[in-house]
């Protein structure tokens with residue numbers, strides 16, 4: 695019974711407690727230890743399948759060996775990083791102008807904020823960006839997007855409340871092409887209450903932008919709130935049915951111990967994680983770094 699674990703002690707901090715000053719405590723990697731690890735990984739949102747796979751890999755060739763806290767920590771971090779490395783990919787940029795990025799996700803996931811942050815980043819990198827406020831049914835989202843657009847110095851195309859998002863997307867394509875924009879970021883509705891409607895709405899947006907460029911959209915980014923834990927799994931499944939998800943942005947990874955869901959998502963879907971949201975400010979969007987992530991998660 696050591697000291698109560700700190701909020702951000704990471705997975706192993708909770709299992710092994712803090713290292714006693716100077717002394718290296720070794721524990722046997724036995725069934726009991728592996729079971730405790732599994733439970734902690736599941737509690738940390740890795741999901742049962744991923745947790746079992748990670749512990750099995752940890753035990754391979756090492757079962758029954760005595761390992762120090764540090765060794766177990768490194769082993770776990772290594773296994774997590776191995777799952778995460780293949781999905782750590784920034785948003786690919788194409789020579790094609792405009793590159794059309796459709797942004798999907800449930801309301802509250804951080805879509806608007808992420809579009810603002812992306813616009814600002816690309817603008818800072820010298821790209822010409824246009825935003826389309828495609829969630830025409832949510833006046834607040836449109837307003838919010840305009841605020842972000844002003845901050846980022848990027849034009850935001852809007853349409854009257856309740857008007858057809860596909861028509862706005864078409865106009866935005868026309869404008870982006872006329873302006874020679876590098877990127878067009880299209881916000882979309884996130885009402886999952888009526889999936890058939892949402893599916894039709896997304897499909898129609900895709901249909902009309904294809905009239906302007908058969909290869910568009912070049913990316914469909916799904917924005918997920920990392921604090922929703924296992925719920926993120928069903929959101930990926932839902933949006934894969936509604937659209938052609940090509941990559942993820944995980945938001946709200948600041949100050950949460952729930953990042954384990956990323957491991958579960960990576961293991962299950964293998965979709966690239968293009969960026970992570972680490973705060974509410976315009977610069978709080980970071981590339982996903984698997985090693986840093988694994989080290990932070992394991993503690």
Ligand code: GDP
Nearest residue numbers: 801802803804805806807945946971972973974
């Ligand atoms: P939308 O409904 O999907 O467009 O979501 P919003 O972009 O409006 O974001 C919902 C809330 O989450 C807002 O209060 C944002 O400030 C907040 N938010 C978005 N991304 C992050 C993030 O990375 N970290 C934190 N802490 N908050 C975020």
